Every structure is written in C-alpha cells, then in structure tokens.
Amino acid sequence: MSDAATSLLSAVRRPSPYTRRDWALAALVLTVLVFDAAFRDLAWRPVAVAFGSGLALAVLVRRIHPLPAVVYAFGGFAVLDLATFVMGTEPVVLHSGWVVLVLAYSLLRWRAGREVVVGMAVMAVALTVIVSVDLPGFAEAIAGIAIVLLAAALGASVRYRTIARGQLIVQAKLQEREQLARELHDTVAHHVSAIAIQAQAGLFLARSSSLSGATEALETINQEAARTLAEMRTMVSALRDHRQQPPLVPQRGIADIDGLATGSTGALRIDVELRGDLTSLPPAVEGALYRVTQESITNVQRHARQATQVMVEVTGGATDVELTVSDDGARIVSAGGLPGFGLLGMTERITLLGGTLTAGPQPEGGWIVRAVLSRRSAAT
Numbered sequence: 001m002s003d004a005a006t007s008l009l010s011a012v013r014r015p016s017p018y019t020r021r022d023w024a025l026a027a028l029v030l031t032v033l034v035f036d037a038a039f040r041d042l043a044w045r046p047v048a049v050a051f052g053s054g055l056a057l058a059v060l061v062r063r064i065h066p067l068p069a070v071v072y073a074f075g076g077f078a079v080l081d082l083a084t085f086v087m088g089t090e091p092v093v094l095h096s097g098w099v100v101l102v103l104a105y106s107l108l109r110w111r112a113g114r115e116v117v118v119g120m121a122v123m124a125v126a127l128t129v130i131v132s133v134d135l136p137g138f139a140e141a142i143a144g145i146a147i148v149l150l151a152a153a154l155g156a157s158v159r160y161r162t163i164a165r166g167q168l169i170v171q172a173k174l175q176e177r178e179q180l181a182r183e184l185h186d187t188v189a190h191h192v193s194a195i196a197i198q199a200q201a202g203l204f205l206a207r208s209s210s211l212s213g214a215t216e217a218l219e220t221i222n223q224e225a226a227r228t229l230a231e232m233r234t235m236v237s238a239l240r241d242h243r244q245q246p247p248l249v250p251q252r253g254i255a256d257i258d259g260l261a262t263g264s265t266g267a268l269r270i271d272v273e274l275r276g277d278l279t280s281l282p283p284a285v286e287g288a289l290y291r292v293t294q295e296s297i298t299n300v301q302r303h304a305r306q307a308t309q310v311m312v313e314v315t316g317g318a319t320d321v322e323l324t325v326s327d328d329g330a331r332i333v334s335a336g337g338l339p340g341f342g343l344l345g346m347t348e349r350i351t352l353l354g355g356t357l358t359a360g361p362q363p364e365g366g367w368i369v370r371a372v373l374s375r376r377s378a379a380t
Helices: 003-009 020-039 045-060 066-087 095-110 114-133 138-207 211-236 254-263 283-303 341-352
Strands: 269-276 309-316 320-327 356-361 367-374
Touching: 020 045, 020 095, 045 066, 045 095, 066 095, 066 114, 095 114, 095 138, 114 138, 138 341, 254 269, 254 283, 254 309, 283 309, 283 320, 283 341, 283 367, 341 356, 341 367
Parallel strands: 269 309
Antiparallel strands: 309 320, 320 367, 356 367
16 A cells, blocks of 8 residues: 555544634635625525535534535535425525535545545535536536545645654654664763773782772772763663664764864855863763754755854853854745754754753844753763
8 A cells, every 4th residue: 555545544633623714714604605695596595594504614623523524515515406406496506615625625634544435435426416417517517526626635635744744753853863872872882891991900900909009990980880870871761773783983072063164165154162161071962062063054054045154152051061053044944834854853862861952043144053951961
C-alpha cells in the first residue's frame, strides 16, 4: 500500500471544534439562506429553509463530525432532487449549496479509514442521483463532479502533508538525539579511559609502597567516576540505535567555535566573541554550544537574504553560559511559513540538556538565535 493510501486509512488527531472560521462560514450560509428566502421564489420554501439551516449547522460541526455533515448535505440534496422529480415540481435550488465542497474537503482532511470510505460512497450515490434526475448537460455534470472530487482531493492532500511534516519533525528530533547520544558516548568513553589509566597507576604505586601516590590516584578516579555518572544521566534522556557502534571521535567544544569564523567570505563576515568564564564547562554543554553555533551559521548562509555579517557571542556567567548568533539579513520564509527542521533539532538538543533556546527576527532587522545552558547542565 502506498504512503498516500496509508495516510488516508490511518488515525488522525482530532481538531479543535468550532473555530472562528467555522462560525464565519455558518454565518455566511445563514446570510445566503435569508437572501434566498427573502428575494427568491423558492420551491418548497419551508423545507428549503429548514434544510438550509441544517447546512449551517453541518458547516459548524464539520471538523468534529465530518461524516454526518457529508451524509446530511449530499444525502439531503439527493433526496430533495429525487422528491421534486417524482412530484413533478421545480427542484429546490439553494445558493448555499456550495458548502458541499467545504464538507467534502473536511471529510478527507479530518477523518480516515471506514469513515472516508462511507463518506465517499454517500457522495458517489448522491451525485449519481442528482445528475440523473436534474441533468443540466453532460459537460456541466462532469464539471460539477470534478469540482467536488477536487475539493476532496485537496483535503486529502492537506492531510497527507500534515502527517508527513509531523513525521519529519519526529525524525529531526530523533536525529538530534542520536547525535547527542554519540557525543555523550565519546565523552563517557574518555572519562572511563582516564579511570582505567589512574587505576593502573594506583595499583603500581600501592605495590611500590607509595601510599601518597596511590591516594592521589584514587582521588582522581573518584572525580572521573563522578563526571562519568553525570554524563550518563544525560544519556538516559537521549535515544540511540544500539546496533550502531560509532567510532570514538574528538568532541567539538568552545575552542572550536573560533574556527567557524574561517567560513567568512567576501559577502558574509563571521565574527566570534568569547567572553566571561568559559572554563570547566561539561563536555555536553560545550558540544551543544558548538553544534547550535554551527547550525545557526549554516541557516544564515542558506536562508538569510542579503546578509553581510554574522555575530557569534558566547558569554560565560557564574551559573550559566549564553550563546547568541545574530545576522543582519532578511529572513526567507519557507512555504507555509513553517519553521525549518534545523531549528527543531537545535531546540531538542538544548532542551535535553535542561536549557532554553529562542529564535526569531530582531526589531532592527535580521535574525537572532539565543541559547542558555546551565554551567552544570542536566548532566550533573
């Protein structure tokens, strides 16, 4: 089964009922109905007014009850057309009949599985009846059916896009957690290696009757073990594919942020300023600050229009360390105004370490990313 078909048959998050847009559409349907009743010679006027009022209610509840709304609207029009045809009277024509397009869209936007199958079957039967008893012309009938199907297809397309984007967001978060887990794996491995070396030295000194040297080695082991346990607490919060065993690699840190300035070009200058106390930071914090800086600079290069400067500032305080990456360019908004997955990954990384990350336009122009992490982080 294709991904598109699977998305139509899978469960969907229930939407918020009765939004302002729904109330506005319901009010518009009622307004058109009042116009029809006041200025047009409606066939079966009482029935037409009652049915039109029901259409307003169907539009109002279309998000939480799309299938009953579709059955009422399409089935109602089919029954009215069939009844007037049998009675030999003029058909009931309501200008508010356009709401069936909204309801067809809502069915495939908010529902899946059996409800979609039942709703599409009702629509097919209703359209067949309507075209059979009130055929305006072959071309007009085909055009009308095509418009209804187009509305339904639009709803399915929006639904599939929403599901696909949700999956991409989850994937971006998992990838960031994977990367963070690997970096923490390298850090812990470094501490364990130091413990092993100190333990061997302590054993040698103890056997040589050098008790002071053995005591010093044991103190170092105690410190390294405490750091290792602290880093392991952070690893519990990260997801990792245990089937992959990545090689040990040097972890990036504060000192490597200066190296990112080498990416400056004639059109884009990158300035880095490190100030305050940036010593004795947990390796996980240093790695996170480097990755956020790297991703932010990459985002400027890809998405900022007419940017000439990127300013990176890392400030170490008594209890926390703050990173800001700002530029002077105009942000290019992606399709639909949705945030990129790089920003989601950065937020996930900082959140896992107990910090906060904000990003947005600056009042004077440009874009700024600000991350704040505790000096002890979530790992201590």
